Amino acid sequence: MDWDHLRVFLAVARQGQLLAAARRLGLNHATVARRLDALEEALGAPLFDRRPAGCVPTEAGERLLPAAERVEAEMLGIAEGFRDAAADVSGTVRIGAPDGLGNYFLAAELGALTALYPDLVVELVPLPRTFSLSRREADLAIVLDRPMEGRLLVSRLIDYTLSVYAARAYLDRHGTPKSVEDLAGHVVVTGVEDLAYASALDYSGVLEKHGRSRFRCASVMGQMEAVRAGAGIGVLHDFAAGRHLEAQGPDALVRILPGIGFRRSYFLLAHPDTAQVRRIAVLRDVLAQRFRAERARFIIP
Missing domain, CATH: 1.10.10.10 (Winged helix-like DNA-binding domain superfamily/Winged helix DNA-binding domain)
Incomplete structure (x- = not known):
């Protein structure tokens, strides 16, 4: 054939x-x-x-x-x-990832690989609700829920935390809530429940049931920008929000309600038939190394 x-x-x-x-x-x-x-x-x-x-x-x-x-x-x-074992890594590797991780961490980390492997093409794509590694819709995928079935190689990349944030300008206008009950006087920014593709994205309800009104954004980036713009109070990824904590100006973020926090995990998926292909194996190793090196950004006590 x-x-x-x-x-x-x-x-x-x-x-x-x-x-x-x-x-x-x-x-x-x-x-x-x-x-x-x-x-x-x-x-x-x-x-x-x-x-x-x-x-x-x-x-x-x-x-x-x-x-x-x-x-x-x-x-x-x-x-x-x-291929010569010492040969340069080349070809294309497509990695699917949640939009928050892709935009606020992977885009910079994977972009830097071009200096190390100029013949390697990395495609970073949003992770859809359903995808198939066997159909080569992605070579690697980072997911929030560990798959319970399927012929896949699964490894835990890292745990990460989420906290409640608001923009400094928002708190100046509306005051800082001291307890979850105080959210009754505030707008809360959350995700869109029926568009969430993973059970790990189930943290919005904690704020929604106490907030006065709601503004929902389907993407993590949308929620981040809405909170920074002073639209309301929201739960944000600490590794993404951290860069805005020391910022100056009205859109600087403030971590509030320290008693409310969440811990989740990212898992790396590979297909066993292609996991040892040199370019894919190299990217798997790089990802594992970078997540280990940046652990402090992902976990806030």
């Missing part, structure tokens, strides 16, 4: 469209369609129901997918086996 044909099949299965698969592979639409036709002819069965809105795998396509992914993993392993 021709590996190029299987490669096209995997791209179409992951992208859902011939044109999107062609862009992903750097091929033209006709070449992708021709190779897919050849694979279907060789197997004697249609692999996709090709509709105007996209390509939906048939039963035969669903059966072929895990086998094609195993072949892909073997091909990656063979390529790595021939």
Whole structure:
């Protein structure tokens, strides 16, 4: 069976469209369609129901997918086996992460890797509600909930804390609450519950049930900027809020209500078929090292 044909099949299965698969592979639409036709002819069965809105795998396509992914993993392993151990790390690694961690920590840390590995391309993407490492939607993923099933390599990266914050200007206008009951006179900034993709994001209710009114933002960055702008009081990641504690000006943050705090964990996921691919293994090691080195930023007593 021709590996190029299987490669096209995997791209179409992951992208859902011939044109999107062609862009992903750097091929033209006709070449992708021709190779897919050849694979279907060789197997004697249609692999996709090709509709105007996209390509939906048939039963035969669903059966072929895990086998094609195993072949892909073997091909990656063979390529790595021939690579000189001292050779530069190269290629593309996609890492999915929650938006707060991505924006306030990983963007700077991973961006610095370009100086060490100029031939390595790192793609940092927001973590959707559902994703698949086996479908190569990401090579690595950082999640808030430890997965309880699936064939994955799981390692705890770090614990982190969250506290209650408000902007200095907000407290100057409305006063500083001394207890959770005092929140009855304040606006609270929280996440949007039905858009939360992890059970670990369940801390907003503590403020909401006591606040006078509510302003909800789906993203961690939105909540951070709303609190800094003086919209209200919110629970923020300490590693993200810490840089604004010593700031000057009305948007400087103040940590309040020290009796209210939360502790959560980040877990790193990798697929066992690709975890030892050199570029992915290097990034796993770098992440583990950087989180260990920056532990003090993530845990506030």
